[in-house]
Amino acid sequence: MNIADELLKGSRLALSRAITAVENEYDDAVNIMQELYPRTGNAHVIGITGPPGAGKSTLTDKLAKEYRRQGKTVGIIAIDPTSPFSGGAILGDRIRMNELTLDQGVFIRSMGTRGSLGGLSRKTSEAIKILDAFGFDVVLVETVGVGQSEVDIVKTADTTLVVLVPGLGDDIQAIKAGILEIGDVFAINKADHEGVDRLHTELEMMLDLNQTKIAWRPPIQRVIANRGEGISELAEAIEKQIAQSKESGQFIKRRTDRTRTELLSMLDEQVGRFVRKKLSVYGKFDEVVASVEKREKNPYAVVDDIMANILRQ
């Protein structure tokens, strides 16, 4: 079957196969993406991130249901870590989303990080585009449980929702830089737990000190995700953020930055592949490596020399 055509006609199997093709880098992946790209750009991409156990999956489930109530369709990408030892993974985010499985206005795909360290999987942005081209109004991306520096989601989403919970110790101090800087909207989950007032106050104070997002002061919404409390208010806060972002020009700026980054990294990849191919034609790269290791040659001169040779051809 022509996967892209079938997908655009509404086949969920083709949608699923397209994500697999991209994730496994099958030969037809580039063709599929070429056909789908003109149909992308319409979905509102919301990233949901936070530490392990904060309730990201449950909150994703509840937000998806809120959007369904509003009549919107929802694509979900749920990311879990790949084992660095076996390459295997247990992807368990669906456990919290079982009630959505049979809803034909929802599509959930689990992805393993497969070596990516930024909180997303290697092919998350392509998977988002595929769901976008299929026609989902909203795409929710649930990152792996993050610590301080897994901030790739901010380069991928239109809105970044950071989920925190009380009771993680001296919370804010521990995560001051990194994920706290990327939130467009904050949710304090498990708001019935002890310590919620302190966390809320600390977060407010920290956001007040933050000068870089002066045009948009990120709101903080308390939720109790497993009981569905605060969810419609949270959706409202996200709605306001996206409206403001469009009005201020931030929205288009972010998307342009993203396109620039994607183009550059595709170029890097292609140039890298080209150089490697030329290297194998070279033949004696192992000898070069050995002589650099023995300090007979220095790596900087070797790289200059190889590049000069390749470019001369």
Added chain:
Amino acid sequence: MEKRVRILVAKPGLDGHDRGAKVVARALRDAGFEVIYTGLRQTPEQIAEAALQEDVNVIALSLLSGAHNHLFPRIVELIREKGMTDVLIIGGGVIPDADIPALKTAGISEVFTPGTSTTTIIDYINANVK
């Protein structure tokens, strides 16, 4: 990037015991597979739809309640209806030997009963996955 084999580990039916399923899921992860685990008490329709959304190569069904003769064939039927003709479907749990031939006829490729080592399951998957 080489292809990763994706496996849905699913528990149809009403029994609440997923220790076996979790042990198998863990062993499959350690063998380098991507395992999607959906939790307890899934209907055949939920399992088939999750398999489609996740585009899995293998579905491993675990069932201890005795309803395998009804639920396993139903899941095979739904999966094939969705056009996923190349998915390997295997089953495990407390399943009497007498029931196994009929399950195989219905499209369950292999049935693993209590005492099977996880290595046996992994070897079987590696040898038969498409």
